[in-house]
Amino acid sequence: MEAKTAKTGSRPEVGLAALARARDLLGTADHYVVVDGTDWYRADAxxxxxxxxxxxxxPPYGGRGEIADVDFAVALLSDELWKVADRHRGGERPIDPEEFLKLAGFRTHTGAWVPIRKETLWQARRRALVDFERRGREGGLFTSHKTIARAVAELAGAKxxxxxxxxxxxAGSFLWDAVExxxxxxxxxxxxxxxxxxxRTVDVARSIAEVSPVPVEVVAADALEADLPRSACVVSGPPFGLRFSEPHELMDGSKTRNGDSLLLDRLLRLLKPGGRAVLHLSLNITxxxxxxxxxxxxxxxFRVAAILGLPNGAVPGANVRTVLMVVDASEPGDTFVxxxxxxxxxxxxxxxxxLQAALKHIDGERP
Structure with a gap:
């Protein structure tokens, strides 16, 4: 159903054009014009x-409909995200995770609540958040470029x-693409x-994890201090350019204050034997x-399986050159560069x- 409100004193027919546009855009079936909030007019087919x-x-069957179209759901959630940002603009918390978590449907002109299907919400929340971040930094949440997140998932795929x-x-960009x-x-x-x-970022990631088809646990913790589990697959884009006041020992016995090498070392220590890490790192590590x-x-x-150099612009809002690095905890071998x-x-x-050439080198011909 789609309803168009007409101004007091206007002819209800002025709403027909708007209803036609809504039908073409949203695929709605029943269409009404409302005058003064009380006088209802139904349009023909x-x-x-x-x-x-x-x-x-x-509506038939009790009106228990759901929004299934991903693009429509993304448009609704994106619009609501910007409304939330406008309400909080200038404050310390532009996007409240609790408000983002509530964005699971929309309310019609008649007050009926139409939920977004869970499978659709899983994709729509991710896309709406990424689109919001790319259009402006009001959210204050870190999301990776969607092309990089998708490529990381593809490179990790076999593991x-x-x-x-x-x-x-x-906000979980690498996790969501890999899960999908x-x-x-x-x-x-x-x-x-x-x-x-x-x-705050963890809270937003949890709101996406809530509708994930695979169980996802998101924890607020310092990855350098926390006792993290070793995993068969590690994907990550750690912060660039850190420098520590005290030297830390790396796996080869050397010591460094350089954050890029220290974080790489930390990530590789978390691999199970035979596991794989797909990492987005600063170019200077090479x-x-x-x-x-x-x-x-x-x-x-290790098997440093692939290094893909990226130009400036691959990291939103940062003038830095980076690489995608694929490292397997297995016997050393040739590197695709x-x-x-x-x-x-x-x-x-x-x-x-x-990407296809890298995958062929890393995992061989796909079945």
């Missing part, structure tokens, strides 16, 4: 004429058979876990002189040449 009625007719971990999950791919391909992923320092001994250690103790240019999004699309 072609939305050409109006007939005065006592009020809206209840999404047991458990999944992101120790620096932000695992579900689509039937890989048998049983559980996913995410950790992040920011409690060339800094003070990381040379650690790179040699990785090359002789590619530096992507301005068409990096095309190259990393599911059917992109660079």
């Amino acid at each position: 072609g939305i050409q004429r109006l007939v005065r009625v006592d009020g809206p007719e209840p 999404l058979t047991e458990d999944l971990l992101d120790p620096f999950c932000g 791919l695992a579900q689509r391909n039937g890989t048998g992923l049983r559980v996913a876990r995410g950790y992040d320092l920011d409690r 060339f800094r002189a003070d990381v040379e001994s650690y790179r040699r250690y990785l090359a002789t103790h 590619a530096q992507l240019g301005e068409d990096w999004e095309t190259q990393l699309a599911p059917d992109g040449a660079a």
Whole structure:
């Protein structure tokens, strides 16, 4: 049903054009014009004429409909996110996770609540949040570029058979794409876990995890201090450019204050034997002189399966060059290396040449 309110004193026919547009956009079936909030007119099937009625007719089967169209649900949730942001603009918490959690449907002109189907809500919450973040930083939540999140999932795909971990999950971009791919391909992923320092970000990630088809646990914790479980697959985009006041010892016995190498070391320590890490890292991990001994250690103790260089612009709001690195906790082997240019999004699309070439090198021909 779609209802259009006409101004006092206007002819109800002025609402016909708006009803026709709503039908074309939303696929609605019953259409009404309301004058002064009390006088109801129902449109015919072609939305050409109006007939005065006592009020809206209840839909068949008790009106227990659900929103199933993902694009429509994303549009509704995005609109509500911006309304929430406007209400909180200038405050310390522009987006309240509790309000985001409530965005699970919409209320019609007549006051009826129409829920979003759970399977649809799982996709719509993720897309609405990412779109909101890319249009502006009002939310204050970290989300990765959707092309990178999707590529990380594809590169991890063959190892999404047991458990999944992101120790620096932000709002969960890498987790959600990996879970979706695992579900689509039937890989048998049983559980996913995410950790992040920011409690507000964790709350938003939990609101998405609530409707995930795979159990997802999101914890507010410091990944460098917490006792994290070892996992068969680790995906993550840790913070760039950190420097610690005290040196930390790496797996090769060297010590460093450099956050990029320290976080890489922490992530690789979390792999189970035979597991895989797919990481979005600062480019300097590949060339800094003070990381040379650690790179040699990785090359002789892990399989550094692929390194895909990304240009500036791959990280929203940051002028930094980065790489996607795939590391298996297995016997060393050759590394697939590619530096992507301005068409990096095309190259990393599911059917992109660079992604397909990397997957062929890492996992062999797909069945």
